[in-house]
Amino acid sequence: MAKKRILSGMRPTGKLHLGNYVGALENWIKLQDEYQNYHLVADYHVLTTDLSTEEIYQNTLEMVTDWLSAGLDPEKSPMFRQSQIKEHTELFLIFSMLITKARLERNPTLKEQVRDLNIENLVYGHLGYPVLQAADILLYKGDAVPVGEDQLPHIEITREIARRFNTQYAPNDPVFPEPEGMVTNFARLPGLDGHRMSKSLGNVILLSDDAETVKQKLRKAVTDPQKLRKNDPGRPEVCLVFTYHNKFNPEEIPVIEKDCRSGVLGCVDCKLNCASKINTMLVPILEKRKTYEKNINLVKDVLNEGEIKAKVIARQTMNEVHQKMKMG
Numbered sequence: 215m216a217k218k219r220i221l222s223g224m225r226p227t228g229k230l231h232l233g234n235y236v237g238a239l240e241n242w243i244k245l246q247d248e249y250q251n252y253h254l255v256a257d258y259h260v261l262t263t264d265l266s267t268e269e270i271y272q273n274t275l276e277m278v279t280d281w282l283s284a285g286l287d288p289e290k291s292p293m294f295r296q297s298q299i300k301e302h303t304e305l306f307l308i309f310s311m312l313i314t315k316a317r318l319e320r321n322p323t324l325k326e327q328v329r330d331l332n333i334e335n336l337v338y339g340h341l342g343y344p345v346l347q348a349a350d351i352l353l354y355k356g357d358a359v360p361v362g363e364d365q366l367p368h369i370e371i372t373r374e375i376a377r378r379f380n381t382q383y384a385p386n387d388p389v390f391p392e393p394e395g396m397v398t399n400f401a402r403l404p405g406l407d408g409h410r411m412s413k414s415l416g417n418v419i420l421l422s423d424d425a426e427t428v429k430q431k432l433r434k435a436v437t438d439p440q441k442l443r444k445n446d447p448g449r450p451e452v453c454l455v456f457t458y459h460n461k462f463n464p465e466e467i468p469v470i471e472k473d474c475r476s477g478v479l480g481c482v483d484c485k486l487n488c489a490s491k492i493n494t495m496l497v498p499i500l501e502k503r504k505t506y507e508k509n510i511n512l513v514k515d516v517l518n519e520g521e522i523k524a525k526v527i528a529r530q531t532m533n534e535v536h537q538k539m540k541m542g
């Protein structure tokens with residue numbers, strides 16, 4: 215039986231942070247044998263946060279370098295830019311007829327954007343954001359979409375659009391699957407200040423940070439505010455560093471929990487330990503990154519080859535869509 219397909223993507227905002235890694239990328243890598251993966255650089259979606267295009271390509275290369283360094287294998291997982299496959303915009307247009315304006319206005323991520331942006335700056339593309347995302351996913355007939363938790367509303371909209379298309383144009387022989395969102399336990403790894411990890415908040419650990427940087431950053435991480443002195447008893451359940459231990463140092467969790475509560479373990483040592491675990495995980499990634507940094511053409515080639523493969527699938531799907539719509 216053919217492998218099920220994964221389609222997932224990220225907006226190119228440059229170097230990735232640990233939140234991007236544990237929320238999505240790590241999962242992509244784990245699943246690349248079991249599924250047929252496709253990964254897109256959402257370089258049109260990124261226009262919804264910044265219209266200037268000067269840095270998109272550079273940011274794309276940085277991000278794909280991180281994908282590759284972390285272990286995404288271009289042979290198994292083609293990687294490509296959304297802007298290079300015209301079928302995304304074509305399917306987006308068709309899909310935009312299949313979902314109501316009211317439904318898109320109820321999308322919770324739109325509401326967040328309205329809050330973050332000045333309301334007058336809201337454009338038509340913001341409303342259509344999940345429609346383009348649905349086109350991204352369904353163009354490759356993605357069965358599963360491993361993403362951060364924040365993206366689940368978009369997967370729901372994708373499922374609705376798939377259903378709508380199938381009922382309208384292909385009632386006996388559905389064209390599109392209804393994709394499932396796949397969320398990890400750490401889909402929302404908090405930043406060093408305890409808030410959402412985000413580059414704009416300056417609270418991130420990058421996948422490309424060296425050991426010393428990680429150590430310095432962790433030193434400033436928030437812990438239990440009631441644990442003021444080294445031997446005060448602490449409350450792991452409110453401590454950010456404990457959350458990181460959960461993810462990056464699961465074996466020592468019982469000891470850390472006990473020693474933090476009893477006051478034997480101070481925050482400085484606890485943080486040093488955590489930094490060293492994160493660094494151990496990052497070593498091979500940093501090592502691999504050097505190869506790509508020395509020869510960025512390797513990354514460009516990965517994209518070019520990924521785009522050739524993606525186009526084949528995209529054309530097939532669009533042919534099918536046009537046939538079902540009697541526009542073939």
Ligand code: TRP
Binds near residue numbers: 225259346347
């Ligand atoms: N909206 C996603 C994000 O901001 C990026 C994205 C675009 C995406 N197209 C996609 C994710 C398709 C999964 C599938 O993270």
